[in-house]
Amino acid sequence: MNLSKFSRRQTIEVQIGTTKIGGKNPIAVQSMTNTATADVAASVAQIERIADAGAPIVRLTAQGKAEGEAFASIMPQLRGEGYNTAIVADIHFVPQIASIAADYVDKVRINPGNYRTDGGELEALIEKCRKRGVALRIGVNHGSLARHIVDTHGDTPQGMVASAMEFLRRCRDCNFDQVVVSMKSSNTRVMVHAYRLLVEAMEGEDMHYPIHLGVTEAGNGIEGRIKSAVGIGALLADGIGDTIRVSLTEAPENEIPVARMLVEHFSARSGEFTVLHPERYSPTEYRRRSDIQTPIVHSEISDEFMVIDALSQNPTTEWRAAILNLENQKQPVVIRRRYTDSDLTTVAIKAAADMGQLLLDGLADGVWIDAPQFSSEDIEQIELHILQASRVRISHTEYIACPSCGRTLYDIEGTLAQIKQRTSHLKGLKIGVMGCIVNGPGEMADADYGYVGAAAGKITLYKGREVVERNIPQEQALDRLIEIIKQNGDWIEC
Numbered sequence: 001m002n003l004s005k006f007s008r009r010q011t012i013e014v015q016i017g018t019t020k021i022g023g024k025n026p027i028a029v030q031s032m033t034n035t036a037t038a039d040v041a042a043s044v045a046q047i048e049r050i051a052d053a054g055a056p057i058v059r060l061t062a063q064g065k066a067e068g069e070a071f072a073s074i075m076p077q078l079r080g081e082g083y084n085t086a087i088v089a090d091i092h093f094v095p096q097i098a099s100i101a102a103d104y105v106d107k108v109r110i111n112p113g114n115y116r117t118d119g120g121e122l123e124a125l126i127e128k129c130r131k132r133g134v135a136l137r138i139g140v141n142h143g144s145l146a147r148h149i150v151d152t153h154g155d156t157p158q159g160m161v162a163s164a165m166e167f168l169r170r171c172r173d174c175n176f177d178q179v180v181v182s183m184k185s186s187n188t189r190v191m192v193h194a195y196r197l198l199v200e201a202m203e204g205e206d207m208h209y210p211i212h213l214g215v216t217e218a219g220n221g222i223e224g225r226i227k228s229a230v231g232i233g234a235l236l237a238d239g240i241g242d243t244i245r246v247s248l249t250e251a252p253e254n255e256i257p258v259a260r261m262l263v264e265h266f267s268a269r270s271g272e273f274t275v276l277h278p279e280r281y282s283p284t285e286y287r288r289r290s291d292i293q294t295p296i297v298h299s300e301i302s303d304e305f306m307v308i309d310a311l312s313q314n315p316t317t318e319w320r321a322a323i324l325n326l327e328n329q330k331q332p333v334v335i336r337r338r339y340t341d342s343d344l345t346t347v348a349i350k351a352a353a354d355m356g357q358l359l360l361d362g363l364a365d366g367v368w369i370d371a372p373q374f375s376s377e378d379i380e381q382i383e384l385h386i387l388q389a390s391r392v393r394i395s396h397t398e399y400i401a402c403p404s405c406g407r408t409l410y411d412i413e414g415t416l417a418q419i420k421q422r423t424s425h426l427k428g429l430k431i432g433v434m435g436c437i438v439n440g441p442g443e444m445a446d447a448d449y450g451y452v453g454a455a456a457g458k459i460t461l462y463k464g465r466e467v468v469e470r471n472i473p474q475e476q477a478l479d480r481l482i483e484i485i486k487q488n489g490d491w492i493e494c
């Protein structure tokens with residue numbers, strides 16, 4: 001990692017259909033459909049909407065044979081309609097489906113945590129991919145690590161890296177390099193540390209595979225955008241990342257302008273800053289630098305705090321260098337930057353992308369978005385969301401909501417809105433809202449309560465990792481969730 005200036009990590013080029021990522025190629029943005037994959041007409045229409053919004057890569061879930069075989073119809077229809085969009089099949093459990101999908105698609109994503117690979121199934125898939133020129137993504141998720149990894153490393157960034165490296169070495173042993181790797185988590189600190197550790201581990205073994213960045217279950221609206229910008233921005237700022245997905249619990253095409261804005265935001269990062277004490281920086285371990293326990297927003301500033309303005313085109317590196325160079329390392333610091341955009345969401349995304357890293361690394365003690373074109377209250381809300389997304393100060397209810405996909409069993413966007421309406425005053429509570437019972441419970445990580453699609457029209461409710469109500473009709477599920485929150489003493493009247 002270059003602490004003084006922006007430099008993009010050198011990676012090999014991977015070909016995904018007609019799209020290339022890694023090497024000198026621009027960072028590609030991508031999204032995922034939430035139609036039933038086997039509904040070919042609906043899936044093709046949604047791929048085209050996502051492509052029209054500007055994504056060269058689109059992923060679809062392939063959980064069973066019908067979905068795997070649907071690619072036989074989806075691909076020619078899409079190409080026939082003039083779309084060269086690179087298509088990715090997302091496989092979770094069944095290696096045979098990867099093998100079916102690899103006959104048609106441009107890339108296959110497998111999750112080492114729940115993909116059974118005994119008996120040479122990975123090697124067989126690699127051979128198939130090699131023959132057809134299909135790329136492979138090793139997609140590790142914090143919430144679904146394999147049992148043997150959790151037993152050895154725990155549920156940690158180190159475990160995520162061990163899981164990825166195990167599969168990457170097998171790819172290398174097969175002499176197959178058309179590989180992309182990801183380390184997703186809904187916890188931005190875990191996610192950023194995992195990617196940095198992965199880069200370290202890959203460099204140590206002379207591996208230069210491109211990296212796919214994403215924060216899982218980021219939710220929707222301004223919070224979802226800020227959370228993704230914090231996690232993805234913290235890595236793009238150091239040149240890590242060759243393709244990105246901003247996951248939102250919204251129509252997938254809404255993800256693309258946010259992703260494009262992030263790519264554009266990090267495209268010009270000139271400026272070089274001397275770092276006198278690189279040894280003070282700990283990129284893969286969280287350490288609070290000062291004694292401030294609760295980082296502040298602009299309206300809370302006092303004489304105790306030093307304000308550091310970043311004026312260059314590379315504010316993240318500029319702030320980091322200035323803080324690491326401070327003689328008194330205990331000096332509390334607020335980072336400030338002027339944003340002149342006329343749209344509040346744009347300011348929120350840019351500020352989150354610039355400032356998040358300093359909070360995730362424990363270097364900054366407060367944020368100040370200097371944007372007098374908006375009210376102080378609006379700016380304060382954005383600042384609070386940035387602090388929350390960076391996991392240094394909790395001021396809102398946190399929703400760990402999946403973006404939905406072809407496995408989703410209910411209208412997750414509408415349901416999330418209803419859940420928010422009734423619970424958004426429960427400050428500090430984490431509520432998971434997940435589309436399917438197969439991946440949902442694992443992926444909602446450290447949620448206090450969970451609302452998970454179990455079957456068509458049926459919801460299963462969780463308290464932590466324990467099932468409290470199984471398969472209840474969806475019409476009753478929100479009331480029951482609130483009763484459970486009350487029974488556990490976590491409810492407050494608003």
Ligand code: SF4
Nearest residue numbers: 402405408435436440
């Ligand atoms: S948790 Fe959501 S995004 Fe993940 S597989 Fe299930 S429905 Fe799809």
